[in-house]
Amino acid sequence: MDLTLIVVLVIALALFFDFTNGFHDTANAMATPIATGAITPKKAVLLAAVLNLVGAFLSTEVARTISGGIIKEGDSGVLISPEMIYAGLMGAVLWNVLTWLLGLPSSSSHALFGGLIGAAIVGAGFGAIDGGVLMSKVLLPALCAPLIAGVSAYMCTKMAYAITKRQAGASPKRGGFRYGQIFSSSLVALAHGTNDAQKTMGVITLTLVAAGMQEAGTGPHFWVIATCAFAIALGTYTGGWRIIRTMGSGLTDVKPAQGFSAEVSTASAILASSHLGFALSTTQVASGSVIGSGLGRKGAAVRWGTAGRIGLGWLFTLPAAAVVGAVAALVMRLGASGTVIVSVLGVGILLLFWILSRREVVGHDNAISDIDTSGSAVKIRSKKERRKLARAAEAAAKAKKKAELGGKK
Amino acid sequence: MSIDWGAFLIVAITTWISALLIVCAYSFGVRLLAVARDEHRHEQLNRAGAFASFGVCGLIVLFGIVLIVPVLSRNILGI
Numbered sequence: 355m356d357l358t359l360i361v362v363l364v365i366a367l368a369l370f371f372d373f374t375n376g377f378h379d380t381a382n383a384m385a386t387p388i389a390t391g392a393i394t395p396k397k398a399v400l401l402a403a404v405l406n407l408v409g410a411f412l413s414t415e416v417a418r419t420i421s422g423g424i425i426k427e428g429d430s431g432v433l434i435s436p437e438m439i440y441a442g443l444m445g446a447v448l449w450n451v452l453t454w455l456l457g458l459p460s461s462s463s464h465a466l467f468g469g470l471i472g473a474a475i476v477g478a479g480f481g482a483i484d485g486g487v488l489m490s491k492v493l494l495p496a497l498c499a500p501l502i503a504g505v506s507a508y509m510c511t512k513m514a515y516a517i518t519k520r521q522a523g524a525s526p527k528r529g530g531f532r533y534g535q536i537f538s539s540s541l542v543a544l545a546h547g548t549n550d551a552q553k554t555m556g557v558i559t560l561t562l563v564a565a566g567m568q569e570a571g572t573g574p575h576f577w578v579i580a581t582c583a584f585a586i587a588l589g590t591y592t593g594g595w596r597i598i599r600t601m602g603s604g605l606t607d608v609k610p611a612q613g614f615s616a617e618v619s620t621a622s623a624i625l626a627s628s629h630l631g632f633a634l635s636t637t638q639v640a641s642g643s644v645i646g647s648g649l650g651r652k653g654a655a656v657r658w659g660t661a662g663r664i665g666l667g668w669l670f671t672l673p674a675a676a677v678v679g680a681v682a683a684l685v686m687r688l689g690a691s692g693t694v695i696v697s698v699l700g701v702g703i704l705l706l707f708w709i710l711s712r713r714e715v716v717g718h719d720n721a722i723s724d725i726d727t728s729g730s731a732v733k734i735r736s737k738k739e740r741r742k743l744a745r746a747a748e749a750a751a752k753a754k755k756k757a758e759l760g761g762k763k
Numbered sequence: 764m765s766i767d768w769g770a771f772l773i774v775a776i777t778t779w780i781s782a783l784l785i786v787c788a789y790s791f792g793v794r795l796l797a798v799a800r801d802e803h804r805h806e807q808l809n810r811a812g813a814f815a816s817f818g819v820c821g822l823i824v825l826f827g828i829v830l831i832v833p834v835l836s837r838n839i840l841g842i
Contacts (some may be wrong), residue, residue: 412832494771502775509779510786517790520797527797534789534820541827548831614789619782625830626777630770 357565360436360693364561367443369585372554374450375462376406376589379550381597382459382620382640383542386613388721389602392532393539395593395718401536402543403591409547410583436561437686437693438473443557444700445469445679449671451707457596457604457716458667461635466553467492468672472679476687495627496668499634500642503623507643510615511650518611531610538617543590545624546636551586555579595721596711601641602721604660606648616640616647638668785823792816 383405384398393401446462446469453460471483518526555574562568568575602608608616620636620643627634641664648656682700686692792813799809829835 409831412834498771498775502778506779506782510782513783514786514790517787518794518797520794524801525797527793527800530793530796531789537824541824544828545831611790615782615786618785619778621827622782622785623774623778625827626774626781629830630774630777634774
Protein backbone atom coordinates (compact mmCIF):
# COMPACT_ATOMS: atom_id res chain seq x y z
CA MET A 355 0.00 0.00 0.00
CA ASP A 356 1.06 3.53 -0.70
CA LEU A 357 3.14 4.69 2.23
CA THR A 358 2.01 8.32 2.15
CA LEU A 359 -1.66 7.36 2.14
CA ILE A 360 -1.35 5.12 5.19
CA VAL A 361 0.61 7.81 7.00
CA VAL A 362 -2.15 10.32 6.27
CA LEU A 363 -4.75 7.81 7.50
CA VAL A 364 -2.79 7.19 10.71
CA ILE A 365 -2.49 10.92 11.37
CA ALA A 366 -6.21 11.45 10.81
CA LEU A 367 -7.13 8.58 13.11
CA ALA A 368 -4.58 9.69 15.71
CA LEU A 369 -6.12 13.17 15.76
CA PHE A 370 -9.56 11.64 16.15
CA PHE A 371 -8.23 9.58 19.04
CA ASP A 372 -6.91 12.80 20.56
CA PHE A 373 -10.38 14.30 20.19
CA THR A 374 -12.03 11.33 21.97
CA ASN A 375 -9.31 11.55 24.62
CA GLY A 376 -10.30 15.17 25.20
CA PHE A 377 -14.01 14.65 25.60
CA HIS A 378 -13.49 11.50 27.61
CA ASP A 379 -11.39 13.35 30.15
CA THR A 380 -13.26 16.64 30.55
CA ALA A 381 -14.99 14.92 33.44
CA ASN A 382 -11.77 14.34 35.37
CA ALA A 383 -11.26 18.02 35.93
CA MET A 384 -14.70 19.52 35.57
CA ALA A 385 -17.32 17.02 36.80
CA THR A 386 -17.06 17.98 40.47
CA PRO A 387 -17.08 21.80 40.07
CA ILE A 388 -20.06 21.47 37.73
CA ALA A 389 -21.81 19.22 40.23
CA THR A 390 -21.42 21.70 43.09
CA GLY A 391 -22.32 24.68 40.94
CA ALA A 392 -18.87 26.24 41.41
CA ILE A 393 -18.80 26.95 37.69
CA THR A 394 -21.48 26.73 35.00
CA PRO A 395 -21.18 23.74 32.65
CA LYS A 396 -20.46 25.83 29.54
CA LYS A 397 -17.79 27.91 31.26
CA ALA A 398 -16.27 24.78 32.75
CA VAL A 399 -15.70 23.08 29.40
CA LEU A 400 -14.38 26.31 27.90
CA LEU A 401 -11.91 26.72 30.77
CA ALA A 402 -10.83 23.10 30.51
CA ALA A 403 -10.40 23.38 26.74
CA VAL A 404 -8.25 26.50 26.97
CA LEU A 405 -6.08 24.97 29.70
CA ASN A 406 -5.68 21.78 27.70
CA LEU A 407 -4.62 23.81 24.68
CA VAL A 408 -2.11 25.79 26.73
CA GLY A 409 -0.89 22.63 28.46
CA ALA A 410 -0.30 20.85 25.17
CA PHE A 411 2.05 23.61 24.03
CA LEU A 412 3.86 23.83 27.35
CA SER A 413 5.54 20.47 27.38
CA THR A 414 6.61 17.84 24.89
CA GLU A 415 8.60 15.67 27.25
CA VAL A 416 6.06 12.85 27.38
CA ALA A 417 5.86 12.68 23.58
CA ARG A 418 9.47 11.57 23.45
CA THR A 419 8.89 8.51 25.58
CA ILE A 420 5.50 7.44 24.33
CA SER A 421 5.64 3.76 23.65
CA GLY A 422 7.31 3.40 27.03
CA GLY A 423 8.99 0.11 26.25
CA ILE A 424 5.89 -2.09 26.46
CA ILE A 425 6.43 -3.02 22.84
CA LYS A 426 10.05 -3.97 22.30
CA GLU A 427 11.22 -1.81 19.47
CA GLY A 428 14.65 -1.12 18.05
CA ASP A 429 17.20 -3.51 16.62
CA SER A 430 16.38 -6.61 18.66
CA GLY A 431 12.64 -6.04 18.76
CA VAL A 432 9.77 -5.50 16.40
CA LEU A 433 9.75 -3.09 13.53
CA ILE A 434 6.65 -1.01 14.06
CA SER A 435 4.89 -0.33 10.80
CA PRO A 436 2.35 2.43 10.18
CA GLU A 437 -0.23 -0.31 9.48
CA MET A 438 0.22 -1.69 12.99
CA ILE A 439 -0.21 1.76 14.52
CA TYR A 440 -3.36 2.27 12.42
CA ALA A 441 -4.84 -1.00 13.68
CA GLY A 442 -3.94 -0.18 17.28
CA LEU A 443 -5.46 3.29 17.06
CA MET A 444 -8.65 1.80 15.66
CA GLY A 445 -8.94 -0.40 18.74
CA ALA A 446 -8.33 2.54 21.07
CA VAL A 447 -10.82 4.85 19.32
CA LEU A 448 -13.63 2.28 19.20
CA TRP A 449 -13.22 1.41 22.89
CA ASN A 450 -13.11 5.09 23.87
CA VAL A 451 -16.33 5.85 22.01
CA LEU A 452 -18.07 2.76 23.41
CA THR A 453 -17.19 3.65 27.01
CA TRP A 454 -18.38 7.21 26.37
CA LEU A 455 -21.68 5.81 25.14
CA LEU A 456 -21.96 3.83 28.39
CA GLY A 457 -20.90 6.90 30.41
CA LEU A 458 -17.89 5.10 31.88
CA PRO A 459 -14.75 7.06 32.71
CA SER A 460 -12.04 4.76 31.37
CA SER A 461 -8.38 5.42 30.77
CA SER A 462 -7.61 6.62 27.26
CA SER A 463 -3.97 5.69 27.70
CA HIS A 464 -4.90 2.11 28.55
CA ALA A 465 -7.05 1.97 25.43
CA LEU A 466 -4.12 3.25 23.37
CA PHE A 467 -1.67 0.80 24.95
CA GLY A 468 -4.17 -2.03 24.53
CA GLY A 469 -4.77 -1.31 20.86
CA LEU A 470 -1.06 -1.08 20.10
CA ILE A 471 -0.31 -4.25 22.08
CA GLY A 472 -3.01 -6.19 20.20
CA ALA A 473 -1.68 -5.03 16.87
CA ALA A 474 1.91 -5.84 17.89
CA ILE A 475 0.96 -9.38 18.95
CA VAL A 476 -0.58 -10.06 15.54
CA GLY A 477 2.35 -8.44 13.81
CA ALA A 478 5.13 -10.17 15.75
CA GLY A 479 3.70 -12.70 18.20
CA PHE A 480 3.52 -12.63 21.98
CA GLY A 481 7.27 -12.22 22.20
CA ALA A 482 6.79 -8.60 21.22
CA ILE A 483 5.25 -7.80 24.58
CA ASP A 484 7.29 -7.23 27.68
CA GLY A 485 5.14 -8.74 30.43
CA GLY A 486 7.09 -7.21 33.28
CA VAL A 487 6.80 -3.73 31.89
CA LEU A 488 3.10 -4.29 31.23
CA MET A 489 2.61 -5.33 34.85
CA SER A 490 4.57 -2.51 36.42
CA LYS A 491 3.48 0.24 34.02
CA VAL A 492 -0.17 -0.57 33.42
CA LEU A 493 -1.75 -3.12 35.75
CA LEU A 494 -0.20 -2.13 39.06
CA PRO A 495 -0.75 1.61 38.60
CA ALA A 496 -4.37 0.83 37.72
CA LEU A 497 -4.78 -0.68 41.18
CA CYS A 498 -2.71 1.95 42.98
CA ALA A 499 -4.18 5.08 41.39
CA PRO A 500 -7.68 4.91 42.88
CA LEU A 501 -6.22 3.71 46.18
CA ILE A 502 -3.76 6.59 46.59
CA ALA A 503 -6.23 9.23 45.41
CA GLY A 504 -9.16 7.71 47.29
CA VAL A 505 -7.33 7.62 50.63
CA SER A 506 -6.12 11.16 50.06
CA ALA A 507 -9.60 12.47 49.23
CA TYR A 508 -11.09 10.61 52.20
CA MET A 509 -8.64 12.17 54.66
CA CYS A 510 -8.93 15.63 53.10
CA THR A 511 -12.73 15.58 53.18
CA LYS A 512 -12.78 14.45 56.81
CA MET A 513 -10.32 17.18 57.72
CA ALA A 514 -12.08 19.91 55.74
CA TYR A 515 -15.35 19.18 57.53
CA ALA A 516 -13.65 18.91 60.91
CA ILE A 517 -11.85 22.24 60.55
CA THR A 518 -14.87 24.15 59.27
CA LYS A 519 -17.25 22.63 61.83
CA ARG A 520 -18.56 25.29 64.22
CA GLN A 521 -20.61 25.32 67.33
CA ALA A 522 -24.32 24.78 66.87
CA GLY A 523 -26.19 27.49 65.06
CA ALA A 524 -23.25 29.20 63.37
CA SER A 525 -23.13 28.67 59.63
CA PRO A 526 -19.86 27.06 58.52
CA LYS A 527 -20.16 28.83 55.11
CA ARG A 528 -18.62 25.90 53.30
CA GLY A 529 -19.79 27.46 50.04
CA GLY A 530 -16.43 29.27 50.14
CA PHE A 531 -14.86 26.06 48.88
CA ARG A 532 -16.45 26.75 45.50
CA TYR A 533 -13.88 29.43 44.69
CA GLY A 534 -11.11 27.00 45.57
CA GLN A 535 -12.69 24.42 43.30
CA ILE A 536 -12.22 26.64 40.26
CA PHE A 537 -8.47 26.73 40.88
CA SER A 538 -8.04 23.11 41.82
CA SER A 539 -9.96 21.86 38.78
CA SER A 540 -7.99 24.22 36.53
CA LEU A 541 -4.79 22.66 37.80
CA VAL A 542 -6.11 19.21 36.88
CA ALA A 543 -7.07 20.41 33.39
CA LEU A 544 -3.63 21.97 32.83
CA ALA A 545 -1.86 18.81 34.00
CA HIS A 546 -4.06 16.81 31.66
CA GLY A 547 -3.07 18.98 28.70
CA THR A 548 0.62 18.53 29.38
CA ASN A 549 0.17 14.76 29.53
CA ASP A 550 -2.49 13.48 27.20
CA ALA A 551 -2.02 15.56 24.07
CA GLN A 552 1.57 14.30 24.18
CA LYS A 553 0.52 10.72 23.66
CA THR A 554 -0.97 11.51 20.27
CA MET A 555 2.03 13.65 19.34
CA GLY A 556 4.16 10.66 20.25
CA VAL A 557 2.11 8.31 18.08
CA ILE A 558 2.22 10.62 15.06
CA THR A 559 5.96 11.16 15.50
CA LEU A 560 6.45 7.40 15.84
CA THR A 561 4.59 6.93 12.54
CA LEU A 562 6.59 9.59 10.74
CA VAL A 563 9.80 7.99 11.96
CA ALA A 564 8.58 4.51 11.00
CA ALA A 565 7.72 5.76 7.51
CA GLY A 566 11.16 7.30 7.20
CA MET A 567 9.77 10.84 6.98
CA GLN A 568 11.46 12.05 10.13
CA GLU A 569 14.83 11.43 11.73
CA ALA A 570 14.67 9.00 14.63
CA GLY A 571 15.28 10.60 18.01
CA THR A 572 14.00 14.06 17.07
CA GLY A 573 11.11 15.76 18.80
CA PRO A 574 7.65 16.29 17.31
CA HIS A 575 7.28 18.85 14.51
CA PHE A 576 5.48 22.08 15.31
CA TRP A 577 2.48 21.26 13.10
CA VAL A 578 2.08 17.98 14.99
CA ILE A 579 2.07 19.80 18.33
CA ALA A 580 -0.39 22.41 17.07
CA THR A 581 -2.90 19.99 15.50
CA CYS A 582 -2.81 17.69 18.53
CA ALA A 583 -3.32 20.60 20.90
CA PHE A 584 -6.35 21.79 18.93
CA ALA A 585 -7.81 18.30 18.59
CA ILE A 586 -7.70 17.66 22.34
CA ALA A 587 -9.00 21.14 23.14
CA LEU A 588 -11.89 20.71 20.72
CA GLY A 589 -12.69 17.34 22.25
CA THR A 590 -12.60 18.83 25.73
CA TYR A 591 -14.88 21.67 24.68
CA THR A 592 -17.37 19.24 23.16
CA GLY A 593 -17.54 17.76 26.64
CA GLY A 594 -18.23 14.12 27.35
CA TRP A 595 -21.42 14.96 29.19
CA ARG A 596 -22.32 11.33 29.76
CA ILE A 597 -19.10 10.79 31.68
CA ILE A 598 -19.48 14.12 33.50
CA ARG A 599 -22.87 12.86 34.68
CA THR A 600 -21.34 9.64 36.01
CA MET A 601 -18.45 11.38 37.75
CA GLY A 602 -20.40 14.37 39.03
CA SER A 603 -23.53 12.71 40.32
CA GLY A 604 -23.44 8.99 39.52
CA LEU A 605 -20.83 7.94 42.06
CA THR A 606 -21.88 10.13 44.96
CA ASP A 607 -23.46 13.54 45.51
CA VAL A 608 -20.71 16.12 45.66
CA LYS A 609 -20.70 19.15 47.96
CA PRO A 610 -18.16 22.04 47.67
CA ALA A 611 -15.80 21.11 50.51
CA GLN A 612 -15.84 17.52 49.34
CA GLY A 613 -15.36 18.48 45.68
CA PHE A 614 -12.42 20.69 46.59
CA SER A 615 -10.81 17.84 48.55
CA ALA A 616 -11.34 15.45 45.64
CA GLU A 617 -9.81 17.84 43.09
CA VAL A 618 -6.84 18.73 45.25
CA SER A 619 -6.20 15.01 45.74
CA THR A 620 -6.45 14.39 42.00
CA ALA A 621 -4.08 17.24 41.19
CA SER A 622 -1.56 16.18 43.87
CA ALA A 623 -1.61 12.55 42.77
CA ILE A 624 -1.13 13.41 39.10
CA LEU A 625 1.69 15.85 39.80
CA ALA A 626 3.42 13.55 42.26
CA SER A 627 3.19 10.57 39.95
CA SER A 628 4.35 12.36 36.83
CA HIS A 629 7.37 13.79 38.66
CA LEU A 630 8.38 10.79 40.70
CA GLY A 631 8.16 8.28 37.90
CA PHE A 632 5.16 6.15 38.68
CA ALA A 633 2.73 7.09 35.94
CA LEU A 634 -0.90 7.02 37.05
CA SER A 635 -3.94 7.35 34.84
CA THR A 636 -5.72 10.69 35.29
CA THR A 637 -9.10 9.03 34.90
CA GLN A 638 -8.46 6.42 37.56
CA VAL A 639 -7.03 8.97 39.96
CA ALA A 640 -10.05 11.24 39.50
CA SER A 641 -12.57 8.43 39.99
CA GLY A 642 -10.76 7.25 43.11
CA SER A 643 -10.82 10.79 44.52
CA VAL A 644 -14.55 11.17 43.98
CA ILE A 645 -15.27 7.86 45.72
CA GLY A 646 -12.89 8.64 48.58
CA SER A 647 -14.44 12.04 49.16
CA GLY A 648 -17.90 10.46 49.17
CA LEU A 649 -16.80 8.06 51.88
CA GLY A 650 -15.35 10.94 53.88
CA ARG A 651 -18.43 13.15 54.05
CA LYS A 652 -21.05 12.34 56.63
CA GLY A 653 -24.39 11.74 55.02
CA ALA A 654 -22.96 11.07 51.57
CA ALA A 655 -23.48 7.64 50.08
CA VAL A 656 -21.27 6.03 47.46
CA ARG A 657 -23.17 4.14 44.80
CA TRP A 658 -21.05 1.01 44.66
CA GLY A 659 -23.02 -0.35 41.71
CA THR A 660 -21.75 2.48 39.54
CA ALA A 661 -18.26 2.17 41.02
CA GLY A 662 -18.31 -1.53 40.18
CA ARG A 663 -19.34 -0.87 36.58
CA ILE A 664 -16.48 1.62 36.25
CA GLY A 665 -14.03 -0.89 37.72
CA LEU A 666 -15.24 -3.53 35.28
CA GLY A 667 -14.72 -1.04 32.47
CA TRP A 668 -11.09 -0.54 33.58
CA LEU A 669 -10.52 -4.26 33.70
CA PHE A 670 -11.75 -4.65 30.14
CA THR A 671 -10.16 -1.53 28.65
CA LEU A 672 -6.77 -2.97 27.81
CA PRO A 673 -7.84 -6.46 26.65
CA ALA A 674 -10.86 -5.18 24.71
CA ALA A 675 -8.85 -2.53 22.87
CA ALA A 676 -6.18 -5.18 22.29
CA VAL A 677 -8.69 -7.58 20.71
CA VAL A 678 -10.03 -4.89 18.39
CA GLY A 679 -6.47 -3.83 17.56
CA ALA A 680 -5.50 -7.44 16.87
CA VAL A 681 -8.51 -8.09 14.62
CA ALA A 682 -7.83 -4.86 12.75
CA ALA A 683 -4.18 -5.84 12.35
CA LEU A 684 -5.21 -9.26 10.98
CA VAL A 685 -7.47 -7.68 8.38
CA MET A 686 -4.79 -5.13 7.51
CA ARG A 687 -2.58 -8.02 6.42
CA LEU A 688 -4.72 -8.30 3.29
CA GLY A 689 -2.93 -5.19 2.08
CA ALA A 690 -4.71 -2.23 0.54
CA SER A 691 -8.12 -3.90 0.55
CA GLY A 692 -7.62 -4.73 4.23
CA THR A 693 -6.98 -1.10 5.08
CA VAL A 694 -10.15 -0.12 3.25
CA ILE A 695 -12.18 -2.78 5.09
CA VAL A 696 -10.85 -1.68 8.51
CA SER A 697 -11.50 1.99 7.76
CA VAL A 698 -15.05 1.42 6.45
CA LEU A 699 -15.94 -0.91 9.32
CA GLY A 700 -14.45 1.48 11.86
CA VAL A 701 -16.37 4.48 10.55
CA GLY A 702 -19.52 2.34 10.36
CA ILE A 703 -19.24 1.26 14.01
CA LEU A 704 -18.53 4.85 15.10
CA LEU A 705 -21.66 6.01 13.24
CA LEU A 706 -23.67 3.27 14.92
CA PHE A 707 -22.45 4.39 18.36
CA TRP A 708 -23.33 7.97 17.49
CA ILE A 709 -26.84 7.02 16.36
CA LEU A 710 -27.31 5.02 19.56
CA SER A 711 -26.18 8.05 21.57
CA ARG A 712 -28.90 10.21 19.96
CA ARG A 713 -31.59 8.07 21.57
CA GLU A 714 -30.84 9.79 24.82
CA VAL A 715 -29.01 13.06 24.37
CA VAL A 716 -26.93 14.21 27.31
CA GLY A 717 -25.69 17.79 27.03
CA HIS A 718 -24.55 20.68 29.17
CA ASP A 719 -28.13 21.43 30.09
CA ASN A 720 -29.03 18.06 31.56
CA ALA A 721 -25.74 16.37 32.47
CA ILE A 722 -26.24 17.15 36.15
CA SER A 723 -29.81 17.97 36.99
CA ASP A 724 -29.79 19.01 40.59
CA ILE A 725 -27.05 21.57 40.54
CA ASP A 726 -26.97 22.89 44.04
CA THR A 727 -26.62 26.62 43.79
CA SER A 728 -27.44 27.72 47.27
CA GLY A 729 -24.55 27.83 49.68
CA SER A 730 -26.70 27.18 52.69
CA ALA A 731 -27.83 23.83 51.34
CA VAL A 732 -24.38 22.53 52.13
CA LYS A 733 -25.08 22.69 55.84
CA ILE A 734 -25.87 19.35 57.38
CA ARG A 735 -28.12 19.72 60.38
CA SER A 736 -27.09 18.17 63.65
CA LYS A 737 -29.16 15.34 65.12
CA LYS A 738 -30.62 17.67 67.72
CA GLU A 739 -31.78 20.15 65.11
CA ARG A 740 -33.22 17.43 62.94
CA ARG A 741 -35.19 16.01 65.83
CA LYS A 742 -36.43 19.48 66.70
CA LEU A 743 -37.53 20.09 63.11
CA ALA A 744 -39.28 16.73 62.95
CA ARG A 745 -41.11 17.47 66.17
CA ALA A 746 -42.17 20.90 64.92
CA ALA A 747 -43.41 19.38 61.64
CA GLU A 748 -45.35 16.73 63.54
CA ALA A 749 -46.96 19.33 65.78
CA ALA A 750 -47.87 21.44 62.76
CA ALA A 751 -49.45 18.44 61.04
CA LYS A 752 -51.43 17.64 64.15
CA ALA A 753 -52.61 21.20 64.48
CA LYS A 754 -53.65 21.20 60.84
CA LYS A 755 -55.61 17.98 61.27
CA LYS A 756 -57.31 19.40 64.32
CA ALA A 757 -58.21 22.55 62.44
CA GLU A 758 -59.60 20.51 59.56
CA LEU A 759 -61.68 18.37 61.88
CA GLY A 760 -62.87 21.48 63.62
CA GLY A 761 -63.83 23.02 60.28
CA LYS A 762 -65.88 19.99 59.30
CA LYS A 763 -67.85 20.13 62.49
CA MET B 764 9.96 -8.65 37.02
CA SER B 765 10.70 -5.89 39.44
CA ILE B 766 8.07 -3.64 40.89
CA ASP B 767 9.32 -0.40 42.28
CA TRP B 768 7.48 -0.32 45.60
CA GLY B 769 9.68 2.53 46.78
CA ALA B 770 8.44 4.77 43.98
CA PHE B 771 4.88 3.77 44.74
CA LEU B 772 5.26 4.68 48.42
CA ILE B 773 6.92 7.99 47.63
CA VAL B 774 4.11 8.94 45.25
CA ALA B 775 1.48 7.95 47.81
CA ILE B 776 3.06 9.86 50.69
CA THR B 777 3.77 12.96 48.60
CA THR B 778 0.17 12.96 47.38
CA TRP B 779 -1.26 12.61 50.86
CA ILE B 780 0.92 15.23 52.49
CA SER B 781 0.51 17.85 49.77
CA ALA B 782 -3.26 17.35 49.45
CA LEU B 783 -3.73 17.50 53.21
CA LEU B 784 -1.64 20.68 53.45
CA ILE B 785 -3.65 22.46 50.74
CA VAL B 786 -7.04 21.40 52.08
CA CYS B 787 -5.98 22.21 55.65
CA ALA B 788 -4.88 25.74 54.71
CA TYR B 789 -8.00 26.40 52.64
CA SER B 790 -10.31 25.03 55.33
CA PHE B 791 -8.78 27.31 57.94
CA GLY B 792 -9.31 30.18 55.51
CA VAL B 793 -12.97 29.31 55.08
CA ARG B 794 -13.46 28.91 58.81
CA LEU B 795 -11.72 32.14 59.77
CA LEU B 796 -13.70 34.04 57.16
CA ALA B 797 -16.95 32.60 58.50
CA VAL B 798 -15.92 33.52 62.05
CA ALA B 799 -14.93 37.03 60.98
CA ARG B 800 -18.34 37.52 59.41
CA ASP B 801 -20.59 36.61 62.27
CA GLU B 802 -18.58 36.81 65.48
CA HIS B 803 -17.54 40.37 65.90
CA ARG B 804 -14.52 39.86 68.12
CA HIS B 805 -11.09 40.29 66.46
CA GLU B 806 -12.73 40.69 63.10
CA GLN B 807 -9.63 42.17 61.43
CA LEU B 808 -7.37 39.48 62.87
CA ASN B 809 -9.63 36.65 61.70
CA ARG B 810 -9.97 38.16 58.26
CA ALA B 811 -6.20 38.60 57.95
CA GLY B 812 -5.71 34.99 59.06
CA ALA B 813 -8.20 33.82 56.44
CA PHE B 814 -6.44 35.60 53.62
CA ALA B 815 -3.05 34.41 54.85
CA SER B 816 -4.39 30.84 54.65
CA PHE B 817 -5.67 31.41 51.12
CA GLY B 818 -2.27 32.86 50.30
CA VAL B 819 -0.51 29.69 51.49
CA CYS B 820 -2.86 27.70 49.22
CA GLY B 821 -2.07 29.96 46.30
CA LEU B 822 1.65 29.45 46.84
CA ILE B 823 1.29 25.67 46.82
CA VAL B 824 -0.78 25.86 43.64
CA LEU B 825 1.88 28.10 42.05
CA PHE B 826 4.45 25.47 42.95
CA GLY B 827 2.22 22.93 41.20
CA ILE B 828 2.18 25.06 38.04
CA VAL B 829 5.97 25.38 38.18
CA LEU B 830 6.13 21.57 38.34
CA ILE B 831 3.77 21.19 35.37
CA VAL B 832 5.63 23.56 33.06
CA PRO B 833 9.06 22.11 32.20
CA VAL B 834 10.57 25.46 31.25
CA LEU B 835 9.68 26.93 34.63
CA SER B 836 10.76 23.91 36.66
CA ARG B 837 14.08 23.81 34.85
CA ASN B 838 14.78 27.47 35.45
CA ILE B 839 13.43 27.77 38.97
CA LEU B 840 13.98 24.38 40.56
CA GLY B 841 16.80 23.18 38.37
CA ILE B 842 15.16 19.81 37.53
